[in-house]
Amino acid sequence: MKCPGQDTLYWKPGAIYEVPCPQCGASVEFFKDDTARKCPECQHRFVNPNMDFGCAAYCQYAEQCIGTLPEEFLEQKEDLLKDRVAIEMKRYFKSDFRRIGHAMRVARHAERINRAEGGNPAVVLCAAYLHDIGIVLAEKKYDSSAARYQEQEGPAVAREILERLGAKAPLVDEVCDIVGHHHHSREEETLNFKVLYDADLIANLEDAKKENGIAPEKIESIIAKKFLTDAGREEARRSLLN
Known part of the structure; x- marks a missing residue:
C-alpha cells in the first residue's frame, strides 16, 4: 500500500x-x-x-x-525535525509545565543567539529542547536533579528520541554530547555548544531573578565572566537588564 x-x-x-x-x-x-x-x-x-x-x-x-x-x-528537513523534537520533549515531560516552559525559553534564546553566531540551527535547537531531558530519570534513580545526574542520564533518552525520529547519526551524536555536559564547558567547545550554554544560562538567570532577585551589577558581572558568545551576552543584557 x-x-x-x-x-x-x-x-x-x-x-x-x-x-x-x-x-x-x-x-x-x-x-x-x-x-x-x-x-x-x-x-x-x-x-x-x-x-x-x-x-x-x-x-x-x-x-x-x-x-x-x-x-x-536538507536544512528545511532538519528544521522540521526540531519541531518534532519539541513535541516529543513535551510528551516526555507530560504535565511538568515548568520544565517544558524552561526548555521552550532556552530554545527561544538559542534561536536568537544562533542567528547571530551562525551555528547549526538543527543541532542547537534539538539540544535546547532536550538539554534537561535526563532530569526525570535522575530524580527517579537518585532523588536528585543535580547537574551531574542530568548529564549522566540525559544522553540515552535524547538518543532514543532522535533516532526514533530518524535524525542522522552526526546530529544525534553531537546533540547527545551537548546534553551530556551542558552545564560544564570544556576547554575547547563547538559553537553549537556555546550557543546552547549561553541560552540555558540566560533562562536559569531569569528564573533566579524572578524567584530571589539579582542586582543588575551582579548580572552584569556574570554576563562578563560566564558567557561564551558575544551574541549570548547581548541576548542576556536584552533579557535581564532592559
Whole structure:
C-alpha cells in the first residue's frame, strides 16, 4: 500500500501546478511530490518551491518513498525535525509545565543567539529542547536533579528520541554530547555548544531573578565572566537588564 500522501488517488485539486522557471520564466509543471524538475525550454533543473516534506522530516523510509532529497531541502528537513523534537520533549515531560516552559525559553534564546553566531540551527535547537531531558530519570534513580545526574542520564533518552525520529547519526551524536555536559564547558567547545550554554544560562538567570532577585551589577558581572558568545551576552543584557 502506498503512503496516502504520495498516492495520487488521494490527491486534491491543486496537487498538480505550474511554476515559472527561475532562469527563463517558462512554465514548468510540477506534481506536489516532485522534488525537482527540468525546464523544457532552457533545461535548467530546479527544486520544487512548493514541496511539503510532511512525514519525510522524520520518517526513516523517506528517501525510498520520494527519492533522494535535494541538497537545497536538507536544512528545511532538519528544521522540521526540531519541531518534532519539541513535541516529543513535551510528551516526555507530560504535565511538568515548568520544565517544558524552561526548555521552550532556552530554545527561544538559542534561536536568537544562533542567528547571530551562525551555528547549526538543527543541532542547537534539538539540544535546547532536550538539554534537561535526563532530569526525570535522575530524580527517579537518585532523588536528585543535580547537574551531574542530568548529564549522566540525559544522553540515552535524547538518543532514543532522535533516532526514533530518524535524525542522522552526526546530529544525534553531537546533540547527545551537548546534553551530556551542558552545564560544564570544556576547554575547547563547538559553537553549537556555546550557543546552547549561553541560552540555558540566560533562562536559569531569569528564573533566579524572578524567584530571589539579582542586582543588575551582579548580572552584569556574570554576563562578563560566564558567557561564551558575544551574541549570548547581548541576548542576556536584552533579557535581564532592559
